[in-house]
Amino acid sequence: xxxxSLVHLDNVNMIFYRPDDALHVLYNISMxxxxxxxxxxxxxxxxxxxxxxxxxxxxxAPSSGQVECHGQIGYMFQRDHxxxxxxxxxxxxLGLEIQKNITPQSEAKVExxxxxxxxxxxxxxxxxxxxxxxxxxxxxxxxxxxxxxILLLDEPFSSLDYQTxxxxxxxxxxxxxxxxxxxxMVTHDISEAIGMCDTIYVLSKxxxxxxxxxxxxxxxxxxxTPLTARKAPEYQHYFDLIWKEMMQYEGK
Amino acid sequence: MKESELSQEHRRYLAQLRRNKRKILFWQIASIIVFxxxxxxxxxxxxxxxxxxxxxxxxxxxxxxxxENGEIFMHIGISVWETILGFVIGTILGILAAxxxxxxxxxxxxxxxxxxxxxxxxxxxxxxxxxxxxxxxIEGIVAVAIFISVVVTIMxxxxxxxxxxxxKITMLKSFGANKWQILTKLILPANVxxxxxxxxxxxxxxxxxxxxxxxxxxxxxxxxxxxxxxxxFRLDLVMMGVFVLAVxxxxxxxxxxxxxxxxxxxxxx
Ligand SMILES: Nc1ncnc2c1ncn2[C@@H]1O[C@H](COP(=O)(O)OP(=O)(O)OP(=O)(O)O)[C@@H](O)[C@H]1O
Ligand SMILES: [Mg+2]
Numbered sequence: 001x002x003x004x005s006l007v008h009l010d011n012v013n014m015i016f017y018r019p020d021d022a023l024h025v026l027y028n029i030s031m032x033x034x035x036x037x038x039x040x041x042x043x044x045x046x047x048x049x050x051x052x053x054x055x056x057x058x059x060x061a062p063s064s065g066q067v068e069c070h071g072q073i074g075y076m077f078q079r080d081h082x083x084x085x086x087x088x089x090x091x092x093x094l095g096l097e098i099q100k101n102i103t104p105q106s107e108a109k110v111e112x113x114x115x116x117x118x119x120x121x122x123x124x125x126x127x128x129x130x131x132x133x134x135x136x137x138x139x140x141x142x143x144x145x146x147x148x149x150i151l152l153l154d155e156p157f158s159s160l161d162y163q164t165x166x167x168x169x170x171x172x173x174x175x176x177x178x179x180x181x182x183x184x185m186v187t188h189d190i191s192e193a194i195g196m197c198d199t200i201y202v203l204s205k206x207x208x209x210x211x212x213x214x215x216x217x218x219x220x221x222x223x224x225t226p227l228t229a230r231k232a233p234e235y236q237h238y239f240d241l242i243w244k245e246m247m248q249y250e251g252k
Numbered sequence: 253m254k255e256s257e258l259s260q261e262h263r264r265y266l267a268q269l270r271r272n273k274r275k276i277l278f279w280q281i282a283s284i285i286v287f288x289x290x291x292x293x294x295x296x297x298x299x300x301x302x303x304x305x306x307x308x309x310x311x312x313x314x315x316x317x318x319x320e321n322g323e324i325f326m327h328i329g330i331s332v333w334e335t336i337l338g339f340v341i342g343t344i345l346g347i348l349a350a351x352x353x354x355x356x357x358x359x360x361x362x363x364x365x366x367x368x369x370x371x372x373x374x375x376x377x378x379x380x381x382x383x384x385x386x387x388x389x390i391e392g393i394v395a396v397a398i399f400i401s402v403v404v405t406i407m408x409x410x411x412x413x414x415x416x417x418x419x420k421i422t423m424l425k426s427f428g429a430n431k432w433q434i435l436t437k438l439i440l441p442a443n444v445x446x447x448x449x450x451x452x453x454x455x456x457x458x459x460x461x462x463x464x465x466x467x468x469x470x471x472x473x474x475x476x477x478x479x480x481x482x483x484x485f486r487l488d489l490v491m492m493g494v495f496v497l498a499v500x501x502x503x504x505x506x507x508x509x510x511x512x513x514x515x516x517x518x519x520x521x
Contacts, residue, residue, distance in 0.1 A: 057426055075426035081419060085441050085519050095427040098437070146427065 005070075006150050006182050007033035007056055012065030014051055025051055026062070027207035033150065038176065038183045040193040042242065043203030049186040050078075053152045056184065071149025074181075078155045080139035082127035088138055089114070089123040095146040106145065113141045117175065132160050133168045140172055144179060151176065151183040158188065169196060169226045190246065194218075194238050195226030202245045212245055214238065306488040311495065314488045324496065331462055331473040332500055334390055338397020339458040339504075343451060345398065346405025353406070354413040354439065355431065371407050375400045376464045388469040397461030401454040408453075412446040413439050444519065448512045455504045463497070474500070 014026035025048040033039050041049045054060040055067060057075050074095075082091050092110055096102045114120045117137050127135060136156065143151065156172065157165040173196050176183055187193050193200050194216055202212040218224055218232035229235060258266070288308045294300035295307030302310070318324035353360040382399055383392035416439050424434050440447075466475025474497045481489030 054422075059422060059425055073426070075423075077419060077423055077426075079419065081417075081423040083420075083438070083441070085444070094424075094437070098424065098427045098429045098433050 004035050005032040006035060007031070007070075007184065008066070008068040009052075009056070010066040010068075012052075012055060012062045012067060014048065014055065014060070015063045024207040026055075027209045029065070029208065029210060031201060031210065033182055033184055035182055036180055037199060038173075038185060038197045040197030040200040041184065041186045041203060042188075042190065042193050042200055042246065043208065044205045044246070045188075047203050047205050047208040049203065050154055053154055053184065053186060056150075057152055069150070071182075072146065073150050073152060074143040074146060074148030075152045076139055076143045076154065076156050078158055080127075080135045080159075082135055082138060082142075084127055087124050087126050088119060088130070091127065091138060092142045092145050095142060099146060101146070106147075109147065110141070110145050113144060117141060117171070131164075133164045136160065136168055137171065140175060144175070144181075149182065151181045151185075153183060153185040155186050155188065157192070165192075166227065173226050190239055190242050191230065192226065193242070194235060195229035200242065202242060211248075212242075214242065302487075303485070304487060306491045310488045311491045314492050315496075318492070327472055327474055327477055328496060328500060330390070330470075331466065331475065331497075332504075334393050334397060334462045334465070334473065335455075335458045335500075335504070337394045338401060338461050339451075339454050341394070342398040342401030342458060343405055343454050346402040346450075346454075347409050347447065349402070349406045350409035350413060351435065353410050354435070360410065367403070367407055370403045375403060376460070379461075379464050379468060383465065383469055392469060393462055393465030393473075396465040397458040400461040401457040404457055405450055405454060408450055409443070409447065412443045416442050444515060448508070448515065451508050451511075452505065455501065455508060459497070459501050 009029055009031040012026055012029045013024075016023040016025060029052065031039075031052075041052065043049050051060065053075065055062050056069060057073050058069070082088075083094070086094070089110075092114070093102065096106050096110075111120075114123055119134065119137060119141065122130060122134065127138070130138065136159070140156070153172075157169050160168055169192055185193075185197065187196075197216055200214045200216060201210050202214070203209070204211045216238060218229050218234050220228045220232050222228055224232075291300065291305070292308045295302045295305070295310075300307070315324070318327075353363065376396075378399065379396045382395045386392045386395040420438055420442075421434055424438055429437070462473070463475040463478070466473040467479045470476045474493050478490050478493035478497070481487065481493060
């Protein structure tokens with residue numbers, strides 16, 4: 001295992017058994033997540049991206065292979081899963097409540113998160129009064145509140161329209177970098193992956209294997225964000241490269 | 253916001269709402285009065301056979317008699333008490349059982365055929381057996397009320413519990429939640445509205461149990477008044493029993509509605 005890797009998968013296989021057949025989803029997946037890195041998983045639908053995250057989070061045991069995970073995990077799902085009957089503040093406290101870890105420090109942290117991400121004024125509101133983008137940010141703060149070392153994001157923006165998605169991904173990128181979290185992010189969107197990730201794993205279709213690993217190095221005038229990334233000279237190159245790889249698996 | 257601060261338009265809208273509400277209330281009361289009047293006139297002019305249908309004034313007279321000698325309070329008191337007992341015990345037992353079934357999926361599968369049969373069966377058919385087993389007093393009647401509400405409660409509460417979004421459970425598990433936390437932080441609060449609906453249904457169910465039980469064995473209670481009136485062909489007594497019953501059931505239903513408002517206000521201030 002490499003020195004500074006927080007998550008380490010070694011030849012992980014996952015087979016789902018059903019009464020009349022077996023579904024071989026993951027085939028010898030190996031992966032390393034380093035400290036402070038945003039790792040992107042790109043792959044066709046049904047290739048097992050969510051399954052990988054579930055294995056990393058310890059919600060599923062792999063059929064074979066090794067999983068090592070160093071640190072507390074924060075898992076943000078495709079949908080925000082806010083609880084309608086709790087206000088924003090109580091939704092955010094959910095994880096701390098479950099872990100019986102509500103302390104003056106954790107409360108102060110939540111307060112700081114709420115304030116810096118423009119949700120403080122809404123803390124007594126209920127989820128149904130918030131827009132999709134705000135709900136997504138609440139879900140992220142709920143995940144960050146337990147102070148995880150490793151963030152797992154499963155298509156965190158897929159429920160948003162294109163413009164909101166750009167803005168929210170920009171916000172969330174900044175949050176992740178500010179809080180210096182190591183992250184594994186699943187996405188369908190190549191531009192989003194290039195804009196946000198330091199490393200991109202391209203997955204094949206089932207049984208899923210890692211087809212390519214790209215380190216993303218972009219030259220941006222200002223700080224790199226998903227929005228400025230699009231103007232980087234290398235952007236198109238990465239896009240075409242990954243597009244071609246994806247086309248090999250998508251729909252065939 | 254005070255009404256004086258609202259716009260002209262908004263105030264007109266509110267006035268319209270109030271006018272509509274008053275109109276509906278007016279027609280509700282008017283239709284009852286017209287109905288009672290027609291009944292009374294029909295009876296006086298012998299268009300309606302008072303032997304079979306009685307008439308409002310006779311029912312009222314009888315009610316006054318029962319009110320004066322205080323007997324009506326005893327009958328109401330006993331029936332209401334039986335219903336409340338059946339309702340409370342049946343609901344609590346039913347919800348507890350549903351929680352246990354949710355907790356243990358295998359047990360739920362084992363019990364499934366039994367529950368399906370019990371649910372399909374007209375539960376009043378078992379009332380005589382229950383009364384023989386438990387006793388021919390209040391105990392037996394309450395047992396019938398409990399039985400009728402408990403089966404419905406188990407079935408519907410369990411079905412509500414298992415339809416809670418699986419992904420939300422995964423979300424809680426990702427924070428390391430145990431089963432008890434999943435139950436108390438997700439399954440139960442997600443179903444507050446549904447549980448209140450079960451309460452509303454159970455008020456009716458318990459009344460069915462109590463009335464059937466009283467038909468079978470009792471010497472007191474509204475059900476007893478009705479069945480006794482029927483046996484001696486005193487239709488005014490039967491009708492009075494039915495009206496008193498309707499009022500009691502309605503009041504209990506209103507109490508649950510009030511409770512519902514309080515709870516929703518607590519939850520979403
Ligand atoms: N618990 C399970 N039991 C059986 N099969 C499962 C289970 N979880 C996932 N699968 C199957 O494994 C395959 C991969 O599922 P997964 O959700 O990981 O894919 P995905 O890459 O996240 O897809 P998408 O992009 O659509 O979200 C699917 O065919 C799914 O039906
Ligand atoms: Mg998925």
